[in-house]
Amino acid sequence: MEQIQRIQDVYRPVEERVKDVNEVERAFAAADIIPQASRCSNCGIPFCHGAGCPLFNLVPEFNAAVAAGDIRKAYDTISKTAFYPEFTGRVCPALCESSCTRNLNDEAVMVRQTEKFIIETAFAEGWVEQPQAAEPNGKSVAVIGSGPAGLYAAEALRRKGYAVTVYEKRPKVGGLLRYGIPNWKLDKSVIDRRVALLEKAGIKFVCSTEIGKDISAEYIKRNFDYVFLAIGTPNARDLKIPGREAEGVYLALDFLHGASLPGETNPERFNAKGKRVLIIGGGDTGNDCVGKSIREGCKSVLQVEFMPQPPETRSPSTPWPDWPYMLRTSYAHHEGGERRWNVSSKSFVVKDGHVAGVNVVKVDWEMSPLGRPLKPVEVPGTEEVIEADLVVLAMGFTGVPAEGLVNDLQLQLTPRTAIIPDPSRGIYAVGDCANGASLVVRAMASSKQVVGKL
Numbered sequence: 001m002e003q004i005q006r007i008q009d010v011y012r013p014v015e016e017r018v019k020d021v022n023e024v025e026r027a028f029a030a031a032d033i034i035p036q037a038s039r040c041s042n043c044g045i046p047f048c049h050g051a052g053c054p055l056f057n058l059v060p061e062f063n064a065a066v067a068a069g070d071i072r073k074a075y076d077t078i079s080k081t082a083f084y085p086e087f088t089g090r091v092c093p094a095l096c097e098s099s100c101t102r103n104l105n106d107e108a109v110m111v112r113q114t115e116k117f118i119i120e121t122a123f124a125e126g127w128v129e130q131p132q133a134a135e136p137n138g139k140s141v142a143v144i145g146s147g148p149a150g151l152y153a154a155e156a157l158r159r160k161g162y163a164v165t166v167y168e169k170r171p172k173v174g175g176l177l178r179y180g181i182p183n184w185k186l187d188k189s190v191i192d193r194r195v196a197l198l199e200k201a202g203i204k205f206v207c208s209t210e211i212g213k214d215i216s217a218e219y220i221k222r223n224f225d226y227v228f229l230a231i232g233t234p235n236a237r238d239l240k241i242p243g244r245e246a247e248g249v250y251l252a253l254d255f256l257h258g259a260s261l262p263g264e265t266n267p268e269r270f271n272a273k274g275k276r277v278l279i280i281g282g283g284d285t286g287n288d289c290v291g292k293s294i295r296e297g298c299k300s301v302l303q304v305e306f307m308p309q310p311p312e313t314r315s316p317s318t319p320w321p322d323w324p325y326m327l328r329t330s331y332a333h334h335e336g337g338e339r340r341w342n343v344s345s346k347s348f349v350v351k352d353g354h355v356a357g358v359n360v361v362k363v364d365w366e367m368s369p370l371g372r373p374l375k376p377v378e379v380p381g382t383e384e385v386i387e388a389d390l391v392v393l394a395m396g397f398t399g400v401p402a403e404g405l406v407n408d409l410q411l412q413l414t415p416r417t418a419i420i421p422d423p424s425r426g427i428y429a430v431g432d433c434a435n436g437a438s439l440v441v442r443a444m445a446s447s448k449q450v451v452g453k454l
């Protein structure tokens with residue numbers, strides 16, 4: 001029998017997608033997805049489900065249902081463990097796929113797109129309903145922050161019969177799903193569709209309201225039985241080198257903001273049109289900045305990374321079924337631009353108050369026996385200037401949450417500056433603010449775990 005191969009090209013053609021802000025991925029039909037799901041061998045120990053997925057999604061079970069053409073059953077299966085497959089089906093790095101047994105001598109089963117297909121079919125068929133709330137238990141909860149952790153906690157609590165109010169300081173619900181991840185990875189109507197169902201289930205959303213500023217933490221403690229902090233990690237890591245104050249040097253989230261919100265535009269200074277863009281930071285956020293620069297018609301875009309280039313294939317330091325340390329090439333890298341590794345930024349070149357480039361030097365890395373970078377060493381004589389009209393800092397988040405609010409609630413921060421909750425007073429912390437900047441799926445899984453214990 002002919003072996004079914006994993007579909008390689010999941011994106012719309014580059015020339016088409018860079019001209020719009022619509023989702024970069026193709027929508028797959030049943031005829032594409034059903035054979036893909038049938039590649040799942042339902043192996044004896046499904047690492048995708050346990051070691052891979054933080055939500056413990058029943059991946060082999062929903063693959064089997066899809067392979068049998070029973071999408072309703074697949075939807076019912078996925079609904080047992082996950083509330084929002086439409087988010088993870090679009091943006092999850094698919095930890096399940098990296099732990100798929102087929103990886104051992106073939107390519108992983110295409111799980112993420114299957115998940116998206118199941119939930120989009122479910123919406124199209126009218127199967128997705130508002131969450132069913134249990135009998136009211138007479139207790140109230142304030143959820144502070146409406147990112148994936150806040151939404152997941154709100155729904156899980158509502159299902160248990162709590163009266164839930166979500167406070168969000170931004171004008172709209174969604175956290176980084178809306179104000180970080182660009183529209184071309186997650187169309188914002190997908191968030192609105194889900195929030196409408198949550199509202200129907202009786203969850204109250206109060207936007208444009210910052211707790212600790214517009215409403216005091218004291219008020220929240222007095223008026224609610226429980227408080228769920230889901231405030232994310234709002235502080236981006238900065239690059240405090242000479243010249244940082246120059247015009248034209250921006251944090252990634254400021255630069256990305258307009259890209260995430262169709263119909264809204266960023267101030268002109270954030271627009272990359274005709275500019276030589278330098279992105280400092282080689283992670284996912286930096287990749288999205290590459291995508292934005294290309295969509296806006298930049299003259300050139302270069303992404304630099306301090307760390308060395310990871311190996312093309314799984315490093316021995318991360319054997320299967322671990323999440324592999326290896327080179328990742330995102331949708332944006334297929335769209336254009338260049339990447340460089342081992343680059344240390346020393347100072348900004350400033351002309352008339354505006355950035356004109358960055359002074360950099362090459363670093364070599366001492367490596368561990370298993371090929372992990374241990375210690376950087378600057379290489380004398382490799383100093384150079386990278387010219388740029390716009391520099392974007394995409395170097396992750398410090399993990400320092402809103403200290404004012406944490407103090408007002410008399411909570412503590414760990415040395416990693418994640419929030420230490422105080423369940424004895426009914427105060428819980430979930431998502432990135434509790435665990436450090438991570439992933440949508442982990443933010444949701446953290447809420448699932450905490451609410452599950454209530």
Ligand SMILES: Cc1cc2nc3c(=O)[nH]c(=O)nc-3n(C[C@H](O)[C@H](O)[C@H](O)COP(=O)(O)OP(=O)(O)OC[C@H]3O[C@@H](n4cnc5c(N)ncnc54)[C@H](O)[C@@H]3O)c2cc1C
Pocket residue numbers: 091092093144145146147148149150167168169170174175176177180181182185209210211212230231232233234253256284285288402405430431432433437438439440441443
């Ligand atoms: C550019 C970018 C791209 C990313 N891409 C991906 C990806 O492709 N896949 C993936 O899995 N992850 C991705 N991530 C990471 C992911 O978005 C986060 O891990 C996730 O959103 C964290 O969820 P959260 O609910 O804990 O926090 P957040 O999403 O940060 O939400 C916190 C919310 O709390 C609100 N808030 C804060 N303080 C207050 C207050 N005092 N009062 C009221 N509201 C408050 C904030 O306004 C915000 O809406 C990306 C992140 C960025 C920045």
